[in-house]
Amino acid sequence: xxxxxxxxxxxxxxxxxxxxxxxxxxxxxxxxxxxxxxxxxxxxxxxxxxxxxxxxxxxxxxxxxxxxxxxxxxxxxxxxxxxxxxxxxxxxxxxxxxxxxxxxxxxxxxxxxxxxxxxxxxxxxxxxxxxxxxxxxxxxxxxxxxxxxxxxxxxxxxxxxxxxxxxxxxxxxxxxxxxxxxxxxxxxxxxxxxxxxxxxxxxxxxxxxxxxxxxxxxxxxxxxxxxxxxxxxxxxxxxxxxxxxxxxxxxxxxxxxxxxxxxxxxxxxxxxxxxxxxxxxxxxxxxxxxxxxxxxxxxxxxxxxxxxxxxxxxxxxxxxxxxxxxxxxxxxxxxxxxxxxxxxxxxxxxxxxxxxxxxxxxxxxxxxxxxxxxxxxxxxxxxxxxxxxxxxxxxxxxxxxxxxxxxxxxxxxxxxxxxxxxxxxxxxxxxxxxxxxxxxxxxxxxxxxxxxxxxxxxxxxxxxxxxxxxxxxxxxxxxxxxxxxxxxxxxxxxxxxxxxxxxxxxxxxxxxxxxxxxxxxxxxxxxxxxxxxxxxxxxxxxxxxxxxxxxxxxxxxxxxxxxxxxxxxxxxxxxxxxxxxxxxxxxxxxxxxxxxxxxxxxxxxxxxxxxxxxxxxxxxxxxxxxxxxxxxxxxxxxxxxxxxxxxxxxxxxxxxxxxxxxxx
Numbered sequence: 001x002x003x004x005x006x007x008x009x010x011x012x013x014x015x016x017x018x019x020x021x022x023x024x025x026x027x028x029x030x031x032x033x034x035x036x037x038x039x040x041x042x043x044x045x046x047x048x049x050x051x052x053x054x055x056x057x058x059x060x061x062x063x064x065x066x067x068x069x070x071x072x073x074x075x076x077x078x079x080x081x082x083x084x085x086x087x088x089x090x091x092x093x094x095x096x097x098x099x100x101x102x103x104x105x106x107x108x109x110x111x112x113x114x115x116x117x118x119x120x121x122x123x124x125x126x127x128x129x130x131x132x133x134x135x136x137x138x139x140x141x142x143x144x145x146x147x148x149x150x151x152x153x154x155x156x157x158x159x160x161x162x163x164x165x166x167x168x169x170x171x172x173x174x175x176x177x178x179x180x181x182x183x184x185x186x187x188x189x190x191x192x193x194x195x196x197x198x199x200x201x202x203x204x205x206x207x208x209x210x211x212x213x214x215x216x217x218x219x220x221x222x223x224x225x226x227x228x229x230x231x232x233x234x235x236x237x238x239x240x241x242x243x244x245x246x247x248x249x250x251x252x253x254x255x256x257x258x259x260x261x262x263x264x265x266x267x268x269x270x271x272x273x274x275x276x277x278x279x280x281x282x283x284x285x286x287x288x289x290x291x292x293x294x295x296x297x298x299x300x301x302x303x304x305x306x307x308x309x310x311x312x313x314x315x316x317x318x319x320x321x322x323x324x325x326x327x328x329x330x331x332x333x334x335x336x337x338x339x340x341x342x343x344x345x346x347x348x349x350x351x352x353x354x355x356x357x358x359x360x361x362x363x364x365x366x367x368x369x370x371x372x373x374x375x376x377x378x379x380x381x382x383x384x385x386x387x388x389x390x391x392x393x394x395x396x397x398x399x400x401x402x403x404x405x406x407x408x409x410x411x412x413x414x415x416x417x418x419x420x421x422x423x424x425x426x427x428x429x430x431x432x433x434x435x436x437x438x439x440x441x442x443x444x445x446x447x448x449x450x451x452x453x454x455x456x457x458x459x460x461x462x463x464x465x466x467x468x469x470x471x472x473x474x475x476x477x478x479x480x481x482x483x484x485x486x487x488x489x490x491x492x493x494x495x496x497x498x499x500x501x502x503x504x505x506x507x508x509x510x511x512x513x514x515x516x517x518x519x520x521x522x523x524x525x526x527x528x529x530x531x532x533x534x535x536x537x538x539x540x541x542x543x544x545x546x547x548x549x550x551x552x553x554x555x556x557x558x559x560x561x562x563x564x565x566x567x568x569x570x571x572x573x574x575x576x577x578x579x580x581x582x583x584x585x586x587x588x589x590x591x592x593x594x595x596x597x598x599x600x601x602x603x604x605x606x607x608x609x610x611x612x613x614x615x616x617x618x619x620x621x622x623x624x625x626x627x628x629x630x631x632x633x634x635x636x637x638x639x640x641x642x643x644x645x646x647x648x649x650x651x652x653x654x655x656x657x658x659x660x661x662x663x664x
Contacts, residue, residue, distance in 0.1 A: 091245070096293070124222065125341055129168055131398070138430035142428050146162055146166040146178075156423075156424070157424070158425060160182035160216035163175045164219040164224065168223060176223070176224035179216070179224055183216055186201075186202075187232075197258060202243045203253075203255070203260065207246070207278065210243055211277035211330070214240050214244060218289075221233065221236060221237070237289070242255065247267065247278045250264035270306045272476070279303070282294055283337060286298060303346060310353075311349065313352050314352070315449050316354075316358060318451060319450075319474075319475055320376070320476045321375015321478060322377075323379065324378075325374075325375070326388045326392055329395050332398075336399060354400040357396050357409045357412075358408060358443075361446075362443075363468070364385070366462050368416045368462070369416070370383050370384050371385060375479045376479075376505060376508070380505065381504065384417075385417050387418060389416075390416070390430075394434060397433075407435065410436065413434045440460060441460060444457050444460075450472070452473055452537060454469040454470075457545050463491060465490040465575045467486060467489070467570075467572055469486045470486075471553060472536070473534050474528070474529055475529055480499070481509055481556075482497070483535045485497065486570065488577055493598050494616075494661070495596065512638055516583065517591070518590070518591055519590050520588050520590075521588050525557055525558075528558035530555070535553045536555075537550065537551040542573055544574075547570075547572055548569065551567060551570070553566045554567075563586075563589070566582070569581075577662075578661070579657070579659050580656070581658075592650065594649050595648045595661075597616035598646075600646055601634035601648050609631065609632055610632070615664045617664070618664050621648055621661055622661075623657070625653075626653055626654075626655075628652040629650055632652075633648070634648045
């Protein structure tokens, strides 16, 4: 079909529709302008402000439709249809062949009509214009980063969607042209792989990066549509639709008509970081194309699953721990995108997102440069704060309307060791408002009952003593066999998992954690993942950050062949931590109280072995009970590749131990 010019289109029978739209747009312009002034003056509520913002989006989108009209085939301007008939909640039986983006919107994205009359009239990928401050230093840094890519110096991790966002902020063709080149390169490489009977890169590592890659395609099509050829639109759409379809139809996944099934890892696990990538890809593609099947699939299946899962994690945080829990920056971004794109606020369904602000405030050590090392730490085995943690807090802050949580987030963002993003590919997230009103926290104890993580400190000064304890869920693959473990910090690590000294950061066994190690016939008793049982902990707060916590850790073990019961009491206060263990073990089982420390331990008077007291750097360890218990080892621990780290082993207890930890 030949292209039709804009003037010819106005002369066609369809032109009456566009003339009517011109009249409506003229009227709307005056109304929206008035509402905009009212919104800017604070005369309307937040819901009205949302509608005003979306109305401006509609107006710009309609103008974009006119600008791109001459470039579109008439067929592509017809109403979009669902990808597949049948039950709208079901995954499409086959990938859509008609899901291409058809608009030419070059400002904000969007253009689909909302089905719920209580929602804004149009839905679509939201624009960074909603929150970015073009007068800020963050904007200048981001623009310089994107401009360097335009000039040919594409930095590590640069994404097409960054160029799209820069176009939204400064609508210069060079930004869309860069995004188009990058997406075209992605699709061309995929087509080459498919032609060679290989799966494209988007399928790599169980589709882990599908969210990022399809977001690039969707945002570029959505925002830069009038600069994209019809052929590109068709090819890109076919590629993106197939990728999204393959994610959820993993057993029947295909590329180029060839079968490429995959494992389906975490397609039904809302607590896993892969799931966020899958939902992100589907969400951006659905919003870009107004694909009602995918939109309904999200609304009735994948998003409710997210809400139900996190409703069971009061207190915030992640069952995966603090390493992979950082992926919640992506989860919260999904919430924000859906809210700003549809008007539906997922974050208000449960307190998890808002609670995560407090979680991370308390999980951060007093020196504000590190955090509790819970679970796998694969990016950096030493749990140092980085851009990802800053982004997570910015995203969480953007979701809450509670001033107390907002101000706590602002305080944390202003005081941590990462005052701004350090890597170029993260610069764009500093565009999210960090706030200006900060409130220093006052609570000294925080128990995230959902994941079972407890944090306490003696104060909010940098010299405070801080403790973290794990006793709760163990149901994720990136979590560790660390139920009943603790971390102690005062100026630096006093007692910490040996995993922080490893190269991989993913050593999960009980031998690297601060707990009681049970060994039967030479085999360490394992703790096992379970969705039906969990450790429990009750906490009784005291003054000045003091507390008594009683943990039942028996459910953590795979079976009772070695351990029939184990409880641990933590008593913290006045810069002292006392641990009281009570356990019952089977014949042939030994119990060793172990503490991993960063400094070579030594007895104050004699050799380390056989004593009841040692000092390791600034930590003093005293064995109080039982009388027969002795320190039998304080040499090199499991991991010594980074200059040597150590483990203190206490043996002799047959039913329990009482050990006191203080500063030396």
